[in-house]
Amino acid sequence: MPTEVKITSRVLITSCVIHMEGSIDGNNLDKLESVVEPLLKDPNNRIFIMDFKGLQFIDSRVVGYITFLYTTLNHSGRILALISPTEAVDDTLTLVGLKNLIPTFSSIDEAIKKLQ
Amino acid sequence: MKFIRKSLTNKALLIFTLLTSAVVFVGIILNRKGIMDIPLNVFLISVISLLLFVLLVFIINVMIPVNRLLKQVTNLLTGKNYKKVDPTTIDEVGVMTHFFNEITHDLEKISYDIKERRRMSSELDIAAQIQKDVLPKEAPESPGLDIVAKTCSAAEVGGDTFDFVLSPDGNQLFVYIGDVTGHGVPAGLIMMMVDTLVTAMISRGVNNGRELIANTNSLLYPRISSRLFMTSVMLRWDKKNQKMYYTGAGHEHVLVYRKNTETVESIKSGGIALGMIPDVSKIVKETEIPLEIGDSVVLFTDGITEAKNQTGEMFEVTGLVESLKKHGYRPSAESIFDNLSKDFANFVGEYVQVDDITMIVIKYVGKDAATSKVKLTVSSEEGQIQRKSKIWNWTD
Incomplete structure (x- = not known):
């Protein structure tokens, strides 16, 4: 069964939010990459917030991409934050150890307030 | 003019029209001059000349281009060297010439692609064999433990x-x-790097899981892309004291079947995957797994828990836990392993294996129990067609 995901983004003053709904795996990861890439190129985007509220599943390729994003942003003094991952996604991120690195918040406002 | 050049039929019609006009014109002139009789030789010469003219036109416009094309088509069909034919007209023969050139160009490309694929397939076979040779064929006998370990890769080269x-x-x-x-x-190359690092460090005296994981990570991290990482669980069996320890590096849970209570403990392995950050020494730790005789430890990769059946349901850790609860009492690691595999196979049914699958079952049988050599199986799915049609199994 092909996995489907809907990804949208919006840019705030010094941050950007990427909303995801559905499931992402190696087969449709390119959709996320194509949304994130232009945002990465803009140096004004200091805080990247990934809204995981609607995301049901991610696989190891997606975890690898999140790690890459974290490392890339970290090297340029920028921050990656996650919002409310669902239980399944939270389990995956915890298992792999990413939650040791990337802060998680319950809302976008909370994330922006605490990270700015 | 293009209208005439584009079609042999149009050319023929044009020539016929010109010739007919010429004959009619000559007839009119002769009639006006009152010449009723034409000598036979003049008549014959005129007719033969006309026919020769028609033949010449036919030879130039049809026979020569067709023969030139036919020669190369014959070479192609008989396996000889052929070459591109330059189209000199834009009529039917010109179209066929152009078609021949396009087809042969595509054929050359396909032939090149096939050769490249064969070469790559042959190199993949070699890489797969190298990897199989690196994976253990037998393991040291371990008094106190009964172990079964099997892996099956989804492609020629696996990442488990x-x-x-x-x-x-x-x-x-x-x-x-x-x-x-x-x-x-790519996964296979990293897997081999880690194998080599771990083996080298143990041989150099690193004697606990935490140091092993931390050192492996520090050497691996600068050498791989930030998108790649490896999750792992390292067990350490202290033979003398009959104690088991685990160190997690972002891997799946460690399942422990407790014989006395017939329950399954699902331990989060903890830590962080190898290759994500430069230094994991503060995050990973080694912890004891207290074991009683009859308890079993199961390690697995996410190829098992993320395997789906035809309705899209995943097996998940809960599937494996339930299965272990049912079969953990069995007397040998092999019987536990086989029954876990049966439950897994029944769940996934006709399944396209999209990820590598590995499972290790370790039964603690006590120091005095006789143990047989560790059973290991390494296999890979053989071909795309077979992979799609056969029911999942560990062996080829």
């Missing part, structure tokens, strides 16, 4: 690994399982 490494003094047995992001050649 496991190994059994004895410390130089023979007192510690390290058992580890690992899973690199994705599968195929």
Whole structure:
């Protein structure tokens, strides 16, 4: 069964939010990459917030991409934050150890307030 | 003019029209001059000349281009060297010439692609064999433990690994399982790097899981892309004291079947995957798994828990836990392993294996129990067609 995901983004003053709904795996990861890439190129985007509220599943390729994003942003003094991952996604991120690195918040406002 | 050049029929019609006009014109002139009789030789010469003219036109416009094309088509069909034909007209013969050139160009490309694929397939076979040779064929006998370990890769080269490494003094047995992001050649290369690092460090006296994981990570991190990582669980079996320890590096849970209570404990392995950050020494730790005789430890990769059946349901850790609850009482690691595999196979049914699958079952049988050699199986799915049609199994 092909996995489907809907990804949208919006840019705030010094941050950007990427909303995801559905499931992402190696087969449709390119959709996320194509949304994130232009945002990465803009140096004004200091805080990247990934809204995981609607995301049901991610696989190891997606975890690898999140790690890459974290490392890339970290090297340029920028921050990656996650919002409310669902239980399944939270389990995956915890298992792999990413939650040791990337802060998680319950809302976008909370994330922006605490990270700015 | 283009109208005439584009079609042989139009050319023929034009020539016929011109000739007919010429004949009619000559007839009119002769009639006006009152010449009723034409000498036979004049008549014959005129007719023969006309026919020769028609033949000449036919030869130039049809026979020569067609023969030129036919020669190259014959060469192609008989396996000889052929060459491109320059189209000199834009009529039907010109179209066929152009078609021949396009087809042969595509054929050359396809032939090149096939040769390249064969070469790559042959190199993949070699890489797969190298990887099989690296994976353990047998493991050191470990008094107190009954072990079965099997892996099956989804492609020619896999990203799952496991190994059994004895410390130089023979007192510690390290058992580890690992899973690199994705599968195929990139995952296989990283898997082999890690295997080599772990084996080298143990041989140099690193004697606990935490140091092993931390050191492996620090050497691996600068050498791989930030998108790639490897999750792992390292078990350390202290033979002398009959104690087991685990160190997690972002891997799946460690399942422990408790014989006395017939329950399954699902332990989060903890830590962080190898290759994500430069220094994991503050995050990973080694913890004891207290074991009683009859208890079993199961390690696995996410190829098992993320396997789906035809309705899209995943097996998940809960599937494996339920299965272990049912079969953990069995007397040998092999019987536990086989029954876990049966439950898994029944769940996934006709399934296209999209990820590597590895499982290790370790039963603690006590120091005095006789143990047989560790059973290991390494296999890979053989071809795309077979992969899609056969019911999932560990062996080819």
